[in-house]
Amino acid sequence: MSILIDDSTRVIVQGITGRIGSVQTHWMLQYGTKVVGGVTPGKGGTTVEGVPVFDSVEEAVRETGANASVFFVPAAFVLDAFLETIEAGIKLIVVVPEHIPVRDVVKMRSFALERGVFALGPTTPGILVPGKGKMGIMPASLFAPGRVGIISRSGTLSYEFAGILSESKVGQSTVVGMGADPVVLRNLADILELFQEDEGTDAVIIVGEVGGEQEEKAAGFISRKMTKPVAAYIAGRYSPQGKRMGHAGAIVRGSSGTVDGKHEALRAAGVEVLESPIYVAQWAKKHKLR
Amino acid sequence: MRLHEYEALDIFEQNRIPVPRRGVAETVDDAIRIAGEIGYPVVLKAQVLVGGRGLAGGIKSVSNPDELEEAAESLFSSEIKGLSVRKILVCEKVDIAKELYMGITIDGYSGQPVILVSTEGGVLIEETAKTSPEKIAAIHIDPSFGYYPYQARTLLRRLGLQQQLITTWSDIIGQLYNISVRYEALIAEINPLVVMPNGGLIAVDAVLEIDDSALSRIRLPLPDRIERIENPLERRGREIGVTYVDLDGDIGLISSGAGLGMASMDIIGQKMRPANFLETGGGITADLLYKCMELVMMKPDLKAIFINVYGGINPIHEGAKGVVRYIKEHNVKIPIVAKALGNRQEETWEIFRSGGVHVVTEAATEKAIEKLYEILSGQRG
The missing domain is CATH 3.40.50.261 (Succinyl-CoA synthetase domains)
Known part of the structure; x- marks a missing residue:
């Protein structure tokens, strides 16, 4: 089993006629994903990689029975396309693009939560279920089927962890990129909850990074609800502090955001903290994961 | 993109937030001329984009042209946290009865704008947040509901303020909230917001950081962000x-x-x-x-x-x-x-x-x- 993507997932690609949208459609199809359609307003009636293109999400849903969407839409048009997608009844949305204005993300997040839509991103590599399918840009060669879940704030580091595990003959149940922006459409704890409930997942790895308070808040959820083993790596110990101005952010976050603070919160919740990515192989071995 | 204080003060003024009389000097002679127009005493503020500028010696108060000349020369020849000073803001010196704090940012975890206020304005505001969190009040704005003035009044009542101050301050909160929306601010902040002896409020500092991803759609009439990078x-x-x-x-x-x-x-x-x-x-x-x-x-x-x-x-x-x-x-x-x-x-x-x-x-x-x-x-x- 897996989370978010299964045999019933029928995907449309928004922005399918763009350079990245068409290349990634090719890779998603090659990985066995059921890509049933694409949407680019004004390009309806054409095909990309043999997939029919529609002018609107509503039409794509009606014609193909799509229930999930992955975005390769230019940043400036994402908010509009996102609202259209929710109105059309899609319940799973992966927003790959970066550089979306944060106030657009605030609106997207609010609307998605209100309508019960599960959305990931922005700036996410998406979701990959090894051997089954993927929504997004994760490079298939690094992943192997198995029973370890990965949630990552960083796209490239999700590949790194999956790659190290696969080399050690430890497979993954589902790999989820939650997005690297300051505001994301779903918080870490919500994704952990799906892994806790998934029968196909025995343990979970959190790949976090310095800044924000996702990991600290997730630690609260882990100590209350998680029974599966959890390991975590936090990138950015040697990253230079940005030249900071203004106090409002610091006041809101309080003591959250530092690598040490995150380690402390996660350890207190019983999480095994990995000082470096390579230690994930030993952790998997210790828990006899596969 | 972080704006300089003088740029943010201009935007605040255009949006009806009271700010001091001021001018920007690129030379000592500029500074003397501007101070003469404003009238002494004045405050000289180095325009560098770093936090903790005051504690690093970037703000000097002077009461006559001789003092000003010495202070301006020393600021122009110094570095504040590694940055050289190219511009000095020359500001009217405001009489202070009390210093307040107000800031608006986006809370990354809840994904909502948040308005913060405190009666303990000044450079130690972050310390206050840690040691006496009860002295800071915050309210989140639900994006699907939006901001309404009663929210500011409710927030300020929590600080136990008198009605007259609540009325004047809540107006400024409304203006700053509008600025934060219009300029797609990650941070909009006034610290301190000064209460003058006559009871009036005035913003003697201004922080405005704009979302880089939104710059192309707000079209600021300001130098673009690449020129602001020193290194x-x-x-x-x-x-x-x-x-x-x-x-x-x-x-x-x-x-x-x-x-x-x-x-x-x-x-x-x-x-x-x-x-x-x-x-x-x-x-x-x-x-x-x-x-x-x-x-x-x-x-x-x-x-x-x-x-x-x-x-x-x-x-x-x-x-x-x-x-x-x-x-x-x-x-x-x-x-x-x-x-x-x-x-x-x-x-x-x-x-x-x-x-x-x-x-x-x-x-x-x-x-x-x-x-x-x-x-x-x-x-x-």
């Missing part, structure tokens, strides 16, 4: 469309993601020192990596370069072509180690090898950096 290498990074941070080590780094770049720095930092952080994001082309090589090589005394890229959204085989073209054209002698995995990885390795790049095919970044360390140790031995 020439970091400025070059922004010009070519990558994130470059200048550091003081000697191992160059090119990575295709922020997380991977940070992890690479953490691992390099265990035995060596990174010369820079460089992250390409999802836009790799042969030309871009050629320019990245050029940028990383601008750093003097570089000992080696580590390239760490994944082919997910990025065509890494194209990137490798750019790297190899640079190596051949410039006859690069220092060792270069590359870890490149993902779509079209075998092709990418071949291209790298044709340029003499050491290719590591394992997933763990540690293995690649170990290799780099061995090569450098071998050279020394």
